[in-house]
Amino acid sequence: MKPFDYNRASTVDEAIATASGAGSVYLAGGTNLLDLMKGGISRPSRLVDITRLPGLDAIEWLPDGAVRIGALVRNSDLAHDANFVSRFPAVAEALLSGASAQLRNAATAAGNLLQRTRCQYFYDTASACNKRTPGAGCNAMGGFTRTHAILGWSAHCIATHPSDFCVPLVALDAVVEIEGKNGRREVALEAFHLLPGETPERETILEPGDLVIAVRLPGSAAGFAGHARYLKVRDRTSYAFAIVSAAAALRFENGAIAEARLAFGGVALKPWRAREAESLLAGAAAGPDVFAKAAAIALTDAKPSGDNAYKIELARRVAVRALRLAAAGTPERVPALPASPFAAIPGVSAHV
Amino acid sequence: MGFDITLTINGERRVIPLEDARVSLLDLLRERLGLTGTKKGCDRGQCGACTVLVGGRRINSCLTLAVSLDGADVTTIEGIARGGVLHPVQAAFIEHDGFQCGFCTPGQIMSAIGLIREGQAGDDPERIREGMSGNLCRCGAYLGITEAILEAQTKMPPQNAGEPV
Numbered sequence: 001m002k003p004f005d006y007n008r009a010s011t012v013d014e015a016i017a018t019a020s021g022a023g024s025v026y027l028a029g030g031t032n033l034l035d036l037m038k039g040g041i042s043r044p045s046r047l048v049d050i051t052r053l054p055g056l057d058a059i060e061w062l063p064d065g066a067v068r069i070g071a072l073v074r075n076s077d078l079a080h081d082a083n084f085v086s087r088f089p090a091v092a093e094a095l096l097s098g099a100s101a102q103l104r105n106a107a108t109a110a111g112n113l114l115q116r117t118r119c120q121y122f123y124d125t126a127s128a129c130n131k132r133t134p135g136a137g138c139n140a141m142g143g144f145t146r147t148h149a150i151l152g153w154s155a156h157c158i159a160t161h162p163s164d165f166c167v168p169l170v171a172l173d174a175v176v177e178i179e180g181k182n183g184r185r186e187v188a189l190e191a192f193h194l195l196p197g198e199t200p201e202r203e204t205i206l207e208p209g210d211l212v213i214a215v216r217l218p219g220s221a222a223g224f225a226g227h228a229r230y231l232k233v234r235d236r237t238s239y240a241f242a243i244v245s246a247a248a249a250l251r252f253e254n255g256a257i258a259e260a261r262l263a264f265g266g267v268a269l270k271p272w273r274a275r276e277a278e279s280l281l282a283g284a285a286a287g288p289d290v291f292a293k294a295a296a297i298a299l300t301d302a303k304p305s306g307d308n309a310y311k312i313e314l315a316r317r318v319a320v321r322a323l324r325l326a327a328a329g330t331p332e333r334v335p336a337l338p339a340s341p342f343a344a345i346p347g348v349s350a351h352v
Numbered sequence: 353m354g355f356d357i358t359l360t361i362n363g364e365r366r367v368i369p370l371e372d373a374r375v376s377l378l379d380l381l382r383e384r385l386g387l388t389g390t391k392k393g394c395d396r397g398q399c400g401a402c403t404v405l406v407g408g409r410r411i412n413s414c415l416t417l418a419v420s421l422d423g424a425d426v427t428t429i430e431g432i433a434r435g436g437v438l439h440p441v442q443a444a445f446i447e448h449d450g451f452q453c454g455f456c457t458p459g460q461i462m463s464a465i466g467l468i469r470e471g472q473a474g475d476d477p478e479r480i481r482e483g484m485s486g487n488l489c490r491c492g493a494y495l496g497i498t499e500a501i502l503e504a505q506t507k508m509p510p511q512n513a514g515e516p517v
Contacts, residue, residue: 003372006417008420034397049420101467101483101484102400105466106412106415239485337479339482
């Protein structure tokens, strides 16, 4: 690991001032950053430790029912907060499907948003990668691509964003609060991550020194609490990144779907919101046909970026299954186990 | 650039000078403090062999910078037996053959203690397996590990983070 300077910030202003220089990065849980530094993928010259910043580790309930998740709230603390789970069960389900218990005890809410892709070619410093070295090329293309993107990829990068947490968050209209050199601003999570385009090295809208302060969910998102699920398909039942995942949330009125939310993970370089599918579902009676139509619309623009055309059909099926599970109702306990989608789930057909 | 950090390790408060901020908690325990019970498997957060408790919660010590933990309370495998009496999880691992070669065992045991303290798994083997998925065992002793935890959790009620193991 390359040597670095270490600063422990005691105020947000001090952190931003210290981290604004070139080569500086923030350290919170460190579960992704230290791994990247050990592999020589990230080579910062300064770490600004924000773990002691006051006021960023709280789950706050606002008067309008919104919840404000402090940047430093640990993944496990959020996923096991009874109030939070009762209002946003799919978010808890997603969190608990990610990483391992040890990592969730360390990893933070903001760090989850800012984790880097797990593309093997990004991790392998002997491979060309436009993210690591802009203009170097992409060895993933034409390489081993079964986990790579099927939506929103470009000729410069076919990586995916690995977060589970972000998938229900983007479906539920989460907002990211950012503090920077010019004060505080907010951005919808949907606009926070950038698709690769011609600049895959630019991963988010953050500018140097910008610090994510909190992630907020609107109170209205709790209206989906009775019918919200996160379904994740991966190479093993636990402790693996999603090949494809989906968050589905439904709100019923008079027996019909009044409002629907659908988002995918593992398919693109950002959590992928399927708004057209949501529109199609609004007003419909829940059922396999309309779910299949919604899934088809959601994947209309999907294209394989290599040997991964199977992920398009997989994403359709995961969407249909997630919608059926959501329609059946949020389980009493989150996460519902066994986590494998191949396990029998009472009342739900294994074949869709 | 040097740093002095203070850690309470297995109940003993220690002031530790660090010349280099790169030292992980794992390397500090093994190389500086002689606490080699905590194992270095992958050193990248994938195998769980380095699991210890910090503030009563299980973490991967390989992915934690020691300097960032200044002031923390750390419990390692060396700190869980009381005198000559094994911790209930240690005793249960022996009783149920929860290991073969033993390399992953300190991490498995610390992770199991963390799991039981979290109070999420109870006596459900599926939840125990899910909660232990961050600890790999190349010998495949998972059956015995699950049985050991099922037994140990009956002797170790859920605790708060601040309470001793």
